[in-house]
Every structure is written in structure tokens, then in C-alpha cells.
Amino acid sequence: MRRILHAIPLLLAVILLNYGLIAATPGDPVTALVGDFPAPAAYRAQVRHDYGLDKPVPIQALRYLVRVLHGDLGYSFANRQPVVSLIAGRLLATLELVGTALAFASIAGVLLGAVSAQFGGGIFDRATRGALTVGYALPEFWVGQMLILCFAIWLGWLPSQGAHAIRGAAGGWAGIADGLRHLLLPAIALSLRYLALIARVTRTSILDVLGANFVLAARARGAGSIRVLFGHALRNAAAPVLNTIGFNLGFILAGSALVETVFGWPGIGRLLFDSIESRDYPTMLGILLLVSVCVVGANLLTDIVHRLVDPRVA
């Protein structure tokens, strides 16, 4: 509860930052609310009036705040649609991609880190660590390009674009299989860096835990490596891993902008790219707000999960 209270000022600050960007836009702030293209003068005047841009700055900020809190993120003149509905239309695709990538990165990362820690210092551990260090250095959009090059262009195994077959989504199992085929490459491209990061953090914190006395005690009770790992080490190592996952949600959302662009994935990231190309500022700011809210939410969620996993955090 205290955490939730703590998140509220952060959210307000994010909204005010958005307003600050509008106010600081070079030239006319209306431009930031309309988008940088020739909208009719009457429309611009309407926006100026609606947002109180003829009023003093504090009132402007307050009006903006109230509007946003009412769920009004403005109107995308470029798309002739309210920003909220524009974003909502793309949200599912991004959640699908980011969710898959995050789940994959978390599960595979934790397993890899755990196994690597288990074989601490051995060949497997060293090879894994080397691979993880490299993986963490790869820009996700380049990984995407290389995956397209290998698996779509050279081998021709997987599609390189979109969220489902160009010929339209099939129903039933065929549709699901088709969706997965399209999801595979972008999800891998997006998850690679986070997988590496999560694996590294997992490995370090499991190594820490494996050296702890209670692990010795468990082994003295006859617990084997697997039980030690899953019964004790993972749960105790969870806090830093969870923090890493929560802390990086903002980055993974941003990474999805790049990956969605490479793979033509019809999500928020792609929308962001398009709105940058068409200087559709209201959409851009709406996405910034959404992503920030997601990050605040993710941190909150991390805290809650952390609390569930670790009884010491009261």
C-alpha cells in the first residue's frame, strides 16, 4: 500500500514531464499537441483553447494533468484517431511480443544462470558466461537483422515480417502455429540481451546463495544439488533477479520498438517509429506516458512479487 502511494507522485511527475516536453517544444506548443504538419488553422485554435495554451503555465499544466488523468491522451491528427484508441489497437501485439520475450528471457535466463552456477568454474560455466557476455553486447535490432538473414533469407525456414501469415490468420491450431512461427524470430531478437542479463544476475546471486550456511545445513540434511538449487537457492536468489526483470521492463519495451521495426510487428513500437517518421507528437507522447506507466507498474509488481517470495520484506 505504501508502495502504491509511493508510485503516485512518480506517475504525476511523468505526466508533468510530458507536459514539459510539450511546453519546451521549439516553436508553438500547439505543434506538440497536433503533430508537425499542416492541420487546419481552426483545428489548431481549438486545441490551443482546449489545452488552455492561452492561459498561464501552471493552469496549462493542470489542465493537461486533468485531461491525462481522464484518459485523454489527445488526438492524433495524423491518424485521425484519438491517441488512446490508436495505442489500444496496437497494445495486444506488443504485449504478445514483449510478454513472450520477457517470459522466455526470464525462464531461460534463470535456468541457464542456475545451471551455470551449479557447474561453477567448469567448462560449461565458462562457455555459458562467455556466450552471455557476448549476448549482452548485441544490439537487438542487429540481432533481428541477422536472424532474418539466416532463418528467413538464407534458410527460408521462418517468415521475416508481421505477426501472422500475410494471407490472413488461419483459425485453430494452424493459426496458433502460424502465430508462433511469426513470433519466434522477433521474440528471440528481443529477449537475447535480457536473457543474458538475467542469466548473469541469476548466476551471481545463486553462487552467493550456494555459499550460504543454510545451503550447507540443507546438504547436511541430505539434500542433493537439485533440491538445493530449486528448494533453496532459486528462491533466495530471486530478489536480485526479480529486480533485474522489473527494472529492465522499460528497456525491453524500448527494445521492442526497434525489434518491431525490423520485423514489421504491428505493435506500439512500430507505432512509435511511424509517429516519429510522421512527427505525430501526440502519439509519441502518449506512448512515452504508457511506457513510463508500465515501468512504474512493473516496479510496483516487482515489489509485490518480491514480498511474496521473501518473507523478510515487510
Place this chain on the structure above:
Amino acid sequence: MTPPVLALRNLSVAIQGGPRIVEDVSLDVAAGEMVGLVGESGSGKSMTAYAALGLFPAPRVRIEAGAILLEGRDLAMLSQKEWRALRGSRIGMVFQDPAGFLDPVLPAGRQIAEALIVHGDRRGLAARVRALLAQVDLPESVALRYPHELSGGQKQRVLIAAALAMRPVLLIADEPTTALDVSVQAGILKLLDGLRQELGLAVLLISHDLAIVAQTCTRVFVMYAGQIVESGPTEAVFAAPRHPYTQGLLASLLDPQVRSELYAIPGTVPAAGMSPPGCRFHPRCPRARADPCALRPPVLTMRADGRMDRCWLADAD
């Protein structure tokens, strides 16, 4: 005659490719008997105890030579899997700092049940956990509490309950009261002693505190720099210590003014592999002579009364 529950025969423990930490240690513990192993920290007594579990807190520590006989069966040759089957079922262990040896994210009951679970004995788990809690004089509600919600003494009781879950024949207690308040210490010791009697446990009590050993143990082994330097019935040893080290320990115990400063023996235990030639204790020994103490290592010698010591000067008295 039944063999002792635990018998260590000429046990040596070494860091792989490095010095010996424990050298040529022999001791035994019979059923229903509590035996003390004393010495300053760093003297190798904990390592001796861990060796009896086939488990070491640090990597690259190995049993190098000797035999570990549990109820007459040599454990030194066992595979990891076979060791695992014994740990927690035939041998239980209680540790020095109960706070660190309990998993902070698991409720106490789960940790008590762990030995039962890993040894595949899941029948009536909850009831048995309750029984174990009762056995260590803890209320049932403790089962659901997390370690950070328990007091030091309660934590140690939980650890003892966990160690006893599978009804082991041997309990190794490594400084079980060191981290506890003096007022709590007595309770734990009483509990251990009660369990020994009640269950016919063999208990190996490791401690640097002679007072505790004097209270509870029938026999005592004194370790210095990885070796046994004196052993015998507690009363006899404490009444008339033969090794100057034992004498020093006792002196510091008996003198209330120095007791608070732990030990009055000047200097420290040499690190493994750094022992001086001759008697390992001679640099700190108030009675040491240039010859033979500094020249030739003394051997552990059994005296006429059955007590043993490792001192050139012991029979000179």
C-alpha cells in the same frame, strides 16, 4: 561388543594440493554418550566434524587418509550418493549460528520436514513436524513462522529438530550455543543432553568453551593445530590436564578476570601448513624447552590411566 556409533581412525583432511587441516585424528563416540571436541578456533575441530558428514563448507577440501566408521561401516569410500543417503538420516548436524543456517525464505516447518522429504519419508509429514517441535519444546505455531520471526534459541531448537527428524544415531553439534545469549545456552544444552538420554543418541559436541564440555560431556578430546593433543574422561582431564595447551585453556577458564577475553594463552593457532617444527604448540608453551620441544614432534601417547596426550613434558612431571 557393539562398535561405537562413530569412530574416526587416523583421519586426515587436506586442502587439495595444499596443507593438511586435520591430521591423524582418531576418536570415537558411543551410543548415548556425549563427547566433547575442544580447541581454539582454527584448530581443525569443525573440519573434523564436517569430515564425519563427508561435507565441507569450502570447495577443494578432501578427506586424505584414514577411516570414518559409522556403526562399524567405513564411510570414507562412499560415493556422493551414498553419503547423501546417510546425511540427515543417520547423522544429524547442528550448527554454530542458527540464524545463518536456516533458509530465510522458508517457514521453519518446511526446514524441519526437509530431511524427511529428501529421504523419501513423507508419511504424516505435518504430524511428525509437530511432534519434532514438541520434542524440542517449541509450540506448533513455530512451524509456520519464518526464521526472522524466531528468537536465537528458537532457531537453534528448529535446527535441532531438523537434525533429529530422521532419528539419526549420531548428532554432531558444532558450537551449538556460541551465538546465543548465556541465558539461552543452558536451555539448549539441557535439551541436547535430554535428547541424548531419551533417544540414546551419540553426540559429538564441538566447542571452544570448556565450561560447556565440562557440564555435559563424559569424555573430551582437545585439538590443537589439526591434531589431538590430549584426551580422556572429562573429569580427569579437567582435574589434571597434562598438555600445557589444555592447562592454558583451563587456566583462562578458571580465572574470571581473563575469561572475558576468551583465552589468555599468548599468540594464536598457526595456520594450516604453517606449523613450526617440533611440537606445534611450543612457541606458545610456557614450559617449552629447546630440546626436544622445538626439534622433534611429540607423538600421541597413551598413558597408564588410559588418557592420551601429545607432550614431551607430560611424563616428566
Place this chain on the structure above:
Amino acid sequence: MKRQGWMAAAWLIALVLAAVFAPAVANFDPYSGSADSLLPPFTQGHWFGTDDLGRDIWAETVFGARVSLIVGVSAALLGAIVGVAMGALAGWHRGAVDATLMRLTEFFQILPRFVLAMIVIALFGPGIGKVILVITVLAWPQTARMVRASVATLRRAPFVEAARIGGMPGSRVLMQEVVPNVLAPVIVLAAMDVAAAILLEAGLGFFGLGDPNLVSWGAMLNEAQQYLRSAWWMAVFPGATIALTVLAFNRLADVLNAGLDPRGRS
């Protein structure tokens, strides 16, 4: 560990030298094309091949190092300076100053860096200076938090107390006694920030938000996207260079960290 550290250092030194002496290292002018477009690697003296306009990709990669290094190093450096200043102030003064500054860092930490950087560049126009500034603004909080924690501990350290009792003014104690003692981990973080800044700059370039008049690795990948099918080398070389550089800076941070960590944990 040590060998990898040397390899990372060697790569970075080579990269810096290549960037500084780019005209000598590159045997072609990266801005000037020729009739030979889309040549595969190792044809006619083009080691990395040529792009759609017949420009030498090796030369572009070498010159691209300039942008990446300038952006990476200056953003990390500025971020470290701001972070140390903020963290030191917060850790030293405690109370309201601390609370305010920490709220601020918390706020900056939750901001989605890349998205914000994109939007700021889109709103205010591209330019290498703006890119550096944006990255700096978003990079300092982590350093600040760490410095704050260290300073808060050191504040009560005996030698600091001694200096204070000795009559040294607080600001001088802070600057001369405390701050130098917290710099080691700052350097580690800075090395990692360089890597992060290079990645961020490449991402902006890939989105077409880089400086149009300078060659940059991200922009090269943006152009390569169109030619993925016909000229894989346009994507492979600049991307691999980014990866290696980021890897080298991360390695450097690891090595520094191991060297500075008394426990010497790997």
C-alpha cells in the same frame, strides 16, 4: 579473465586509434562513392565491400567509430560527473537535500531511456550534441545512487571525522577526503555507461534520428535494412563492430570491477 581483459583493451585501443587516424586507416573516403556499388567483401580492395552508393564499408565503419566513441565517452563522462555531484551532495547532506535528490534520481530511473531519447531528438531535431545531452540526463541516476550510499557510509569514517575535527571545512572534506574514495566503482559504472550510450546512439541512428551529415554505425544499419537480401555485408560489419565495442566496454567494466573488488569475485 585476464586474457579477455587484454583483448578488450586491445580492441578499444585499436578502435580509438582507428577513429583518431581514420583518414589514414581507411583507404577510401567514406563520404565519397564510386560506380562500384554493392560489391561483396574483398573485391577491388574493399575489405568489407561497398554499399548501395559505392562507398567503402570499411571506411564508413572506421569513421563511424568517431561518432560512437565521442557520444559514448562524453555521455558517460558527463553522466559520471553529474552522478558523482548529485550522489555526493545527497549522501553528505542527508535530510531534505537527500530526500529531494533521491526522489529525482528515482524519477529519472523509471523513465524509459530509449523512448524518451527518441522523442526528445524527434522534437528538438538531431545533432550529436543533443544526443550526448539526452543520454547524459538519463545516465546519471545510477551513479548518483551508488555514490550516495558510499558517501553516506564514509561520512562517519574515522579519517573523515578526524579531518572534520581538524577544522577542515565540510566542502573540502567532501572533495578531498570522501569523493576520491568512492571513485573506483564510479569508473566501473562509467565503462558500462559508455557501452550503454553506444547502443543507445546506434538505436537512434537506426531510427533515422542520427546526424545526417556524419557516418554512424546505427545509420549504416538503417540503410542496410533495405539491402538485407542483396548485400548482407552492409548489415553484418557495422553491427558486428557495435557488438564488439559494446562487448569490450562491458568486459573492461568487469575487469575493472574484479580489480577493484577486494573479494576478487569473478
Place this chain on the structure above:
Amino acid sequence: MITSLTRRAFTGASVGLAFAAGRPGLAIAAPSIAVLAIDADPPTLNPALSTDYATGDVGAKIFEGLIWLDRTYNPQPSLATQWQYAPDGTGWHFTLRDGVTWHDGKPFSADDVVFTFNEVLARFHPRTSGVLRAIGARVEAPDARTVQFTLAKGYAPFLVQMSVFDAPILPRHIYANTDILANPANQMPVGTGPFRFTNWTRGAAIHVQRNPAWWGDAAGLDEIVFQIVPQPANRSAGLETGEIDAVVDFYLPKPDEPRLMQEPNLQFRRGINIPAVYFLAFNTKRPAFARKASRQAVACAIDRDRLVRQVMRGLARPGYGAFGDGFKWLLDDADSYKRKYPLDPAQARQLLAQAGYDGKSVSLVYDAARPQLRATAQIVQDNLRAIGMPVELAPLERAVEMDRVFAKHDFDLTLQSYFSAGDPAIGYHRMYLTQIGDKALTNCTGFSDPDVDRQLAEAAIAPDRDHRAEIYRRLQVVLNEQLPSLVLFDEETVDFASRKLTGLWPAIDARDQWGGVRFAAN
């Protein structure tokens, strides 16, 4: 000019075989769905509000104009079956087709046409609104089947402006008394064409399906899917893998086209296009380009053949002269760039010196979103650097770029491409006419010559093509010498489609309505 030719009759020639043999066999076939790639969500599906390329592509399947233009620019009947014009070109009389209904079942009538011209096209269509104003058009419906245009002055390419791309007819009953820009029908259009709108999944696809009530023979395809494929490289990949059935040149990366032309499963149509020129406009109000010598220097410095090779991958023709070479009837080799300004950097340097150029860098403004312009700009930068003129590239978002170039005139050089829309008078005059106000996509150079303006006006209304050609040749002499803009190349187009499709591309514009397209029977 009265004709009763129907589109079906025209396309019948090419699809006759499939048509005759295939039809009965299709009875049990799976639905025939053609997938066409487009690049992004169009801003609207109402082609009366936007000349966005994808809007036109989708809109042409759903909406119809009064006429359509075949491959040789001959008008063919669509919503109008016959038309007549007064000898001086000021009066046009269209007879509308009987029995046409809107996709929602309401009948189509002359009221719809009048409403569309007066209330929508005249106000909102980016090109047509200007044309209607310029020619002073008045539109009336004497009866439900007749539409009468009265023009203030003659206009040579009037009929060319009546196709669906410049004058789509909208349903009056849906748009009347509404905010036309905000009408939901802009996202869910209702037209009269062979296909009707079914749904639009943003960022993914737009679906249209056969309109069984179409006045023509029912369309050959059950459904057309406009698949949004954002990455250009993958639009060509989709063609190769067969995932996409047809892609219009506009959406394809030039680099891929030579390879696609070798692809055995694809058919293509090369070069039959509406002329369009890419040109470099000089800001003659800026000191660097105030004198014609410096503009001529640029003409001598830019390697137009390299542009064709590297930017357009050979699918273009190097700049020929002031009006490109798309309209063969107005060319004059004697005065072409090839003779006047051969590639000669030394000559260029000399001309620059003569112009008193000070060596300061010049800005080159262009639309950032177009890869051809980016590549062109980089080659221009490279070429001009070679003659000692440093160029600062300024890629801008389209609207910003237009504002900078056409309203604020804040540029030294800019890259533009103008589309002729089928007649130099429609598309190209604006390159050279004195700019009035700050209208976008006109003459941004500041060049103004009353004599040129007068001659262009004459060419626009002259009914006789030979006479017009004469005027254009005279103009080229002046414009190629003065060089307010330098034409870099004439675009060639290659439209691709799967070999499985028949009946493609009867019209000049490859986007056209697709009523006669079908899958060949196997």
C-alpha cells in the same frame, strides 16, 4: 468523343481465355483471395481527402470516378457512360450509368456527383481543389442521370482529372451535413466499385470483398487483402515466396526490382507509367544560387548516370531537360541536358568561380522518409563536394520539409519529385510557374518569368497537341538555360504480380480497380 466501350470489353481481350474456360471450373474452388502489399496504414480510406498512395490504392477498388484512363491515356467509361464537350473546352456534359448502387444499397445519382465536386473535392482534394478553382468550374445536375460542368476557361487535360484518383465520387447520403474530415466513413468507406470494404486491422491489413451488386460483370476475385508490410525489403520477399500476389512499383525498393524481374513466377510491367520527374530545385533568392552560372555548375557536376544506376538500380532515365523525357511529343534533342551539361567537374568549378561562389556550405533539404531521396542527396553531396561546394544534408519529415521549402523558403537546395498525373499541364507547370502565396508543391525556387508564365498558361488550354509541343520546346530552351530546377531523372516503374493472376493492369495507373483480375484456372 462518345464511346460505349465498357471496361469489361476492354479487359476481356486479355483475360478472354481464362474467362471463358475458367469460370465454370471455379464453381467449387476455394475463395480466391489476392494479397497486395502496401507500406503502411493509409491516413484515410477516402481518396477525396488525400493523395496518399495507399489511400488511392485501396480507394480505387472501392470508389469510382466518372471515367478511367487506359494504358494510352484514353478515357474509358466508368460511372459516366458518355461525355461530350463544347468546342472551346468550357462545357462538359456527362451521362451517368443507370442502375448503379452504393455498397449500402442506396441508389447512385447525379446528386452524388455534384455533392462530391462542390462539397468535397473543391474543398479538400489536394490536387483537384486547385484545378477546380483555377478553371472556375461550376458543377450542376440538370437531371438525375446528367452532370454538367461549366468552366471559366478551357483546360486541355480536363478529362484526365476525372479518374478515381483525382475525382472519386462519394455517397452524398453519408457525407451530406457532416464534418467531412471526421466522418467515420473515411475509415469505413462506402463506394460503388467492384469491391466493398470489409475491415481494417490497423497495422496489419485492409480487406475488401467482391461487390455482387457492381454494375459491371462481377469481379474475378472474392477478396483482396491489402497487407501492410512495413519493411520494403520484405514486400519483395513476399512476392518471391508467393505470400504476396502483387506489388505496385511505388512500394518496392528499387534495389530489388532487377532481381525480381528475373523471377520465373512473376510477371511485370515495366516503364508504362505516368511520367514523374525527380529534380533538384535551387533557391534563387540565396546568394549561392542567385546566378545561373552556379546552377549550371551544379548541372555539370552531378553524375546523373550514377543516380540512375545506384539510386534507381537502372530503372530510370537520366534527366533530359526541363520536362523530363516522359512526354515524347515535346522533346528536342538539340537542347537536352546531355548536350548542354555533360558531366564535367572542371567546367563546373569554372562556372562556380564565374558565379562568385564563396565556398560556404549549402543546405540540401529533402523528405527523410524516402530512401531514394536519401541516396540521391548523398550522391549530390558527394558530387558537389568534388567541385568544392560543401553540402549540409537536412532530411526532414515531409510536412516540415514542405513548410521549410514552400512556405519559409529556408533552403539552398531541395530534392523534389513531381508526378505529371498524365499531362505536363497538370503536374509539371507548377515547377516553373511563379509561385503564388506559399502553396506547397509548386515552384519553390523563387524563379519568376512573366513570359514563361504566359507560355505555360497557353500550353495548358491549347487544344492541339502539336501546337502545345511547339510551346513546350520554346520553354525548354529558356528553362534549360535558366535552370531554376535541374531534372535529375525520369522514373521508370516496374509493377509486379504473380503469374497466377490474369487481367492485370489495363489502366495507366497500376493501382486501378482490379475488377477484371482473376486467378488463372489451372
